[in-house]
Amino acid sequence: MAGIAYVNGRYLPKAQATVNIEDRGNQFADGVYEVLKVIDGRLSDGDRHFARLHRSLAAIEVDPPMTDRALEQVILETVRRNRLEDATVYVQISRGAAPRDHLFPRDTLPSIMMTARRLKRPDPKAYADGVGVVTAPDLRWLRCEIKSVSLLANVLAKQAAAEDGCYETWLTRDDGVVTECSASNAYIVDASGVLRTHPLSSLILGGVTRSVVLELARAEGLPVEERAFTTAEVDTAHEAFLTSTSSWVMPVVRVDGRAVADGTPGPVTRRLQQAYQAHVFGNRAPTGLSVAASAAAG
Ligand SMILES: Cc1ncc(COP(=O)(O)O)c(C=O)c1O
Structure with a gap:
């Protein structure tokens, strides 16, 4: 458990970084x-992450424990103290510690904790060849727009996918609508060539990567509709993929064991992989990930 964590104002070796036993988180x-x-020592899409953090905190009635500027400094310092340049950072803010009671006290100081690790990159083979997903009922609560640390349903869904040899679980509501995945957003290019994903609502987490990728797609002139799709529509889809901060734009080539179109990543997915990498890394040296030869065709 090497590494330095930030906890409530202190940078400590992880083994010594503790919170109160009665922390409500x-x-x-x-x-x-x-x-x-x-x-490269800078937050990637920091404004979007901070905006979502503010929405999540407001939804649970917790005041931000520090300004965005201070939070940015602490994030960068945590990365620096871990001797990292490119990093994936986890930031958690809870309501703080108080004697256990469902009713929450209004005067607790929020707890804030942070860890950093070497940048998580998608697995190169998965990123080039695509991954399989399974579908399963979406058993989560109805406030999925809040980035809550309550992730038990997500954890179980992700585990079930792995045990089926798959990368992710696409979560479905009663009508067969795909909401999103256990830890990412879901997309198809439908039978008419339109890029579709579930609209923003309390049934999904509005991914930062989702917002970036939809902007990139529109800038590329691709037809985009924030309109839900069903599992039945996946059968006739031309392409499928998923997005997240850690998975970037990950091609999905099998859903419940059935190939999506010809079972290889499609041109829209390839274009968006390239556009997203350019967005994150600019003109910097290769990231060690390549999109397959078919990208050139896209
Ligand atoms: C349920 C869920 N949906 C979507 C996402 C993707 O969000 P982002 O692109 O901000 O990483 C995540 C990320 O953790 C998630 O947990």
């Missing part, structure tokens, strides 16, 4: 979080 999952990338 621990007892009630009464807290929210963000996962961000730091690239």
